Amino acid sequence: MAVYTEVSDEELASFITSYDLGDLLSFKGIAEGVENTNYIVHTSKGPFILTLYEKRVEVADLPFYLGLMEHLAAHGVSCPTPVRNAAGENLSTLSGRPAALVTFLEGFWPRRPTPDHCAAVGRAMATMHLGCEGFTMRRANALGLDGWRPLYDRFKLRASEVSTDLSGLVETELAFLEANWPRDLPEGIIHADLFPDNVFFIGDELSGLIDFYFACNDAFAYDVAVSLNAWCFEKDLSFNITKGRAFLRGYEEVRKLTPTERAALPILARGSAMRFLLTRAYDWLNTPKDALVTPKNPADYIRRLRFHQGVRSIADYGLNGTDK
């Protein structure tokens, strides 16, 4: 959480005049977002979020992310909506950075997700999967199966600094995933990072989804697997089958999983645990001690991966044969 780029009042006031948003009233850097700099901006037309894209974001991908948010907002998925400036652009430049202004989404993420939250997230994810139909831009999943081994290669000589048994675990698992990864699953745009801090609620109602900066084309069921990892484990890293059932049933209220997807879910969950294990291990080893952000512990995903290795079918996640 950090403000990487300080914006001056004069630069921002000038930037705001390029939008039909009235006068700049205030702006404050917010301590959210690991990758980018975010400000809450008040203009006479209301509150907005200003994002300055920092070095870790591929500039070439920004039209995809912003276009996706516009498409989703226009197709029934509540999310921050990019505002277009007088030139009709949703992406501009500020303080030497690519910058976008989006509508302010009220709500806040649940620190202790309940089964009801999980059900709402399942419905919202399925609504997003269906809502992406007709969105024609594409973005490959850079953190999908093909990306895992190259990422591991970048830190494998130091893997034991994370955990003494990490290299054995990762190498065996990568070989398994590469040999058995399911192809030909239904695909479309997935969020790919729908963790609790990316889903806002007001009271019990889901108010919207945020942070589409990992969104990409991939199997819908892989997105489901990511959120099983993200929402359905307790602090002690035990899997909460009540939450798993709530999430999957919520998803299926809007979009039924196919038999192939159901069968693939355990390996997709293993792959998704691998993805977060690898990125966290890499960040753990490569984040300077004095960095503005604290890296997350990769060990949590070793535990999740081991759980999924023992899963036999989707029934272990909470859906059984009677859920049709």
Place this chain on the structure above:
Amino acid sequence: MAVYTEVSDEELASFITSYDLGDLLSFKGIAEGVENTNYIVHTSKGPFILTLYEKRVEVADLPFYLGLMEHLAAHGVSCPTPVRNAAGENLSTLSGRPAALVTFLEGFWPRRPTPDHCAAVGRAMATMHLGCEGFTMRRANALGLDGWRPLYDRFKLRASEVSTDLSGLVETELAFLEANWPRDLPEGIIHADLFPDNVFFIGDELSGLIDFYFACNDAFAYDVAVSLNAWCFEKDLSFNITKGRAFLRGYEEVRKLTPTERAALPILARGSAMRFLLTRAYDWLNTPKDALVTPKNPADYIRRLRFHQGVRSIADYGLNGTDK
């Protein structure tokens, strides 16, 4: 700039119900404030700022600060106004910290102050000085003359790490200030830290003052001296007499300086430069390298102090005999 205390959604929602502010809609930690944790909180009644007071703040002083803001807001000084909860209290507890909710003040601080800004600040400071009449709580200036030598004693053995000539400069100057410090100047409540980042503007209009956490009882003219240091030096640390004149004339539009105050201004400016030199030098030497905040360079105040040592009268700050 930092969020030191993370507040959970459940704690905050429960906290908000103790106020007559409707439902909690959102909250985001903001990257402002060196001493405390601040959140922007939206409720169905509008935006507010939530402050959690961290360890560097004296809890016993909080009723003074909050009472002062209420008094000022009721007496024509625009500033964040503490909100009282159902129990009638403006100070409560959240996440184990003393906490207060204040109204959101629109505006933003000028990164490049102009003479017009300086004039507006002068008027606002004088309005605050007069507006404090009738406020009966008291707080001594812990960073006034009596506090400087003890503060210096805490780091004098390491003073050369800041600047090779620092100990000579400080010891000579402290002796001078102690021998010549003016007594019996008009006193009242002063802001004591009215730097540009504590004064908000919307366009050219001053919208209000913030951050009263150094406010105390002391000489009004000492507050004037602090802001001469804070507003009227350029980035190259030259004194801008046009800004000095604008600030002093703005002040005198609302409250005339007495002849004694005018005569005392050069030494008060030296004292004020000493105060910021000492606190910055202390912080410079005592802030861990991995701290969330970056200490400010004390050398800027060595330069300011040397300027004031050469000042002969208030004319050097821009007011001359014809300004009456």
